[in-house]
Amino acid sequence: MSTPPIAATAVSIVIVDDSEVVRAGLTALLSSSPQIKILSEAGDVAGGVATVLHHKPDVVLLDIRLPDGTGFDACRTICRANIDTRVLILTSVADEEMVDNAIRAGAHGYLLKEINGTALVQSIVDIAAGKSILDPAITARVLSLVRSNTPTTRNLIDGLSPQESRVLALIAEGQTNKEVAQAMNLAEKTVKNYLSTVFEKLHVTRRTQAAALYVQSQSSKPI
Structure with a gap:
């Protein structure tokens, strides 16, 4: 061939x-x-x-x-x-x-x-x-680790400000801090500050955990 x-x-x-x-x-x-x-x-x-x-x-x-x-x-x-x-x-x-x-x-x-x-x-x-x-499989595995500790994921996500939600959405797409900063016309340091607040509000310590929670919240939205 x-x-x-x-x-x-x-x-x-x-x-x-x-x-x-x-x-x-x-x-x-x-x-x-x-x-x-x-x-x-x-x-x-x-x-x-x-x-x-x-x-x-x-x-x-x-x-x-x-x-x-x-x-x-x-x-x-x-x-x-x-x-x-x-x-x-x-x-x-x-x-x-x-x-x-x-x-x-x-x-x-x-x-x-x-x-x-x-x-x-x-x-x-x-x-x-x-x-x-x-990789979707990675998101699924992270979700399995954090889901049992986040019974109110939807409420946690809803508690984010519009800017914080936008940052989280881009992070969930796999974008780096630099790419998020460029997409939102922000300083990279500002993105890091937003992420710190997002982590605190979602009770997580890693961006993969935050991204997984975001994916879970989107999948649970009513159609």
């Missing part, structure tokens, strides 16, 4: 994963899509950062567990390089603290490797287009 021609507007990517098997699998999977153009791959932080800075892809698929550091280390370095590459964490780790670390490092998305090929391609395209992505 011949490989489909690459579209003129295909999203260029670099794959960074310590597993050669995973890299080969992703390459085989994504190469079948005309929407994706794979530029290169790497198996560690040093190689990943060097490859990304050289090729300047639209998106880098980045694993967390790497032999010479973490994906967060690579993410921070890439984000500080002032290039247009957007970072999509692709990992097998479904952990609330890891999601927090990824967001704080500047990642634009966090997906689990159990995602199917069609959804992965669409997520890469969405990330390249400026969207932020958070």
Whole structure:
């Protein structure tokens, strides 16, 4: 079977994963899509950062567990390089603290490797287009941890001011503080202050918990 021609507007990517098997699998999977153009791959932080800075892809698929550091280390370095590459964490780790670390490092998305090929391609395209992505499975797992402690979630959300609600809605979409600040025309420090107030009002300590509560409140709204 011949490989489909690459579209003129295909999203260029670099794959960074310590597993050669995973890299080969992703390459085989994504190469079948005309929407994706794979530029290169790497198996560690040093190689990943060097490859990304050289090729300047639209998106880098980045694993967390790497032999010479973490994906967060690579993410921070890439984000500080002032290039247009957007970072999509692709990992097998479904952990609330890891999601927090990824967001704080500047990642634009966090997906689990159990995602199917069609959804992965669409997520890469969405990330390249400026969207932020958070795996639905992660939101569901965080909800399962906080739901028993939040019997009045709807009331808690309703207690937020319009600005606080807007900040929370954007955080629930997976946006970073910087992206929220840009979207709302606010200083990044102001967004941090809003978040501190939101956390206090919702009785949570992490942005993933706040985002999960927001998602729960929206799903419970009457139609």
